[in-house]
Amino acid sequence: MITILFAVSLLAQQPLSQQDALSSxxxxxxxxxxxxxxxxxxxxASLAHRLWEFAAFPEDQKRKYWENSMSVTPRFxxxxxxxxxxxxxxxxxxxxxxxxxxxxxxxxxxxxSIDQCVEKVKEYYRLVGGTNTLSLQRAEIDLSMDxxxxxxxxxxxxxxxxxxxxxxxxxxxxxxxxxxxxxxNMQIGEIPPYDAPANVVSKDDAVANAIAAASQYTGWxxxxxxxxxxxxxxPDYLGMPNRMQAVHKRRLSEGKACxxxxxxxxxxxxxxxxxxxxxPFVQVYVDAETGQPIGLLPxxxxxxxxxxxxxxxxFDWSGTWAVGSTTGKILPSSKEPPxxxxxxxxxxxxxxxxxxxxxxSGLVWLISGGKAFVGEPDGELRLxxxxxxxxxxxxxxAPQRANN
Numbered sequence: 001m002i003t004i005l006f007a008v009s010l011l012a013q014q015p016l017s018q019q020d021a022l023s024s025x026x027x028x029x030x031x032x033x034x035x036x037x038x039x040x041x042x043x044x045a046s047l048a049h050r051l052w053e054f055a056a057f058p059e060d061q062k063r064k065y066w067e068n069s070m071s072v073t074p075r076f077x078x079x080x081x082x083x084x085x086x087x088x089x090x091x092x093x094x095x096x097x098x099x100x101x102x103x104x105x106x107x108x109x110x111x112x113s114i115d116q117c118v119e120k121v122k123e124y125y126r127l128v129g130g131t132n133t134l135s136l137q138r139a140e141i142d143l144s145m146d147x148x149x150x151x152x153x154x155x156x157x158x159x160x161x162x163x164x165x166x167x168x169x170x171x172x173x174x175x176x177x178x179x180x181x182x183x184x185n186m187q188i189g190e191i192p193p194y195d196a197p198a199n200v201v202s203k204d205d206a207v208a209n210a211i212a213a214a215s216q217y218t219g220w221x222x223x224x225x226x227x228x229x230x231x232x233x234x235p236d237y238l239g240m241p242n243r244m245q246a247v248h249k250r251r252l253s254e255g256k257a258c259x260x261x262x263x264x265x266x267x268x269x270x271x272x273x274x275x276x277x278x279x280p281f282v283q284v285y286v287d288a289e290t291g292q293p294i295g296l297l298p299x300x301x302x303x304x305x306x307x308x309x310x311x312x313x314x315f316d317w318s319g320t321w322a323v324g325s326t327t328g329k330i331l332p333s334s335k336e337p338p339x340x341x342x343x344x345x346x347x348x349x350x351x352x353x354x355x356x357x358x359x360x361s362g363l364v365w366l367i368s369g370g371k372a373f374v375g376e377p378d379g380e381l382r383l384x385x386x387x388x389x390x391x392x393x394x395x396x397x398a399p400q401r402a403n404n
Contacts, residue, residue: 052081117153158171174187208352211225212354242296330376
């Protein structure tokens with residue numbers, strides 16, 4: 001059932017600098033909602049007016065007619081002010097999570113640089129009451145909106161955890177109009193409660209463990225992995241293969257974040273350039289305090305092209321290999337793969353290879369593209385392989401429902 005409380009269309013007979021009265025709003029309640037929840041509507045209307053004034057479009061000074069409206073459901077309250085400013089609130093919490101300003105259609109041109117658009121997003125974030133410390137993640141011409149005139153810039157900020165150098169996965173995302181510098185759509189996140197880690201493992205250890213987990217899940221032997229600095233995430237990984245412990249499930253139920261490395265792992269045997277969307281990869285989430293993989297997102301399964309159908313790079317043992325801090329050469333061998341084996345991680349440039357090592361014969365081997373490749377490491381590398389820790393895989397549990 002939909003209830004219409006009132007509707008008033010305005011003729012601009014009052015000073016434009018004067019905020020429109022709440023009685024001017026056409027209000028629609030739906031889905032059984034009968035009130036504004038926890039949204040402070042007078043405050044929201046006041047913010048909308050400030051945004052309208054800040055945008056200061058010349059054509060708005062000449063308009064004789066506009067409408068104000070609100071739509072309210074159990075989840076959201078959407079406010080539209082003077083057909084120009086839009087605000088979106090959470091009805092249960094009263095939190096502003098999005099805003100946008102529609103731009104005049106005339107005289108569009110890419111007037112502002114990317115850096116200027118970044119500064120505009122900061123200004124609007126402060127204007128809507130944002131106080132968190134911002135860390136710029138991306139700022140680039142947005143081609144999803146327009147591929148011909150380059151009139152939009154995509155800007156992404158993360159929030160920085162107070163008192164730390166670490167960022168949150170949440171922050172701000174905005175599509176900015178380059179003609180006026182107004183955010184057509186700005187999504188505003190929030191900082192969740194979080195547990196500061198007592199210890200943080202190295203990025204190399206996190207990537208190594210992520211690669212072991214990815215190899216175990218996908219069967220890939222030749223992989224490439226990279227990670228940014230760790231970020232605070234609420235560990236919401238139950239909907240994907242995961243190794244979440246009780247502490248992670250408790251944090252999820254409490255909406256509390258923990259520090260996590262997000263590692264991108266590619267199938268390096270596929271002969272496609274970095275950035276090609278068909279290149280198979282997974283995202284592995286690693287607890288930065290323990291180094292343990294706790295979630296895996298199999299992105300390659302969503303691409304639609306099977307890994308086996310893609311062009312392959314022929315594997316060989318050429319180049320310099322590293323095990324920990326020890327480097328050396330591996331010569332190809334015609335011997336059969338030995339039965340006894342120890343799972344080890346070998347590194348060559350950006351590639352990481354999960355191979356088997358036989359301490360008795362000193363041989364390493366792996367399967368790539370359905371073919372076995374056996375190698376004989378030199379003396380120093382063989383000693384390092386004998387002493388290094390096992391690179392055992394990390395089995396992932398099946399996805400669970402969030403209410404488990």
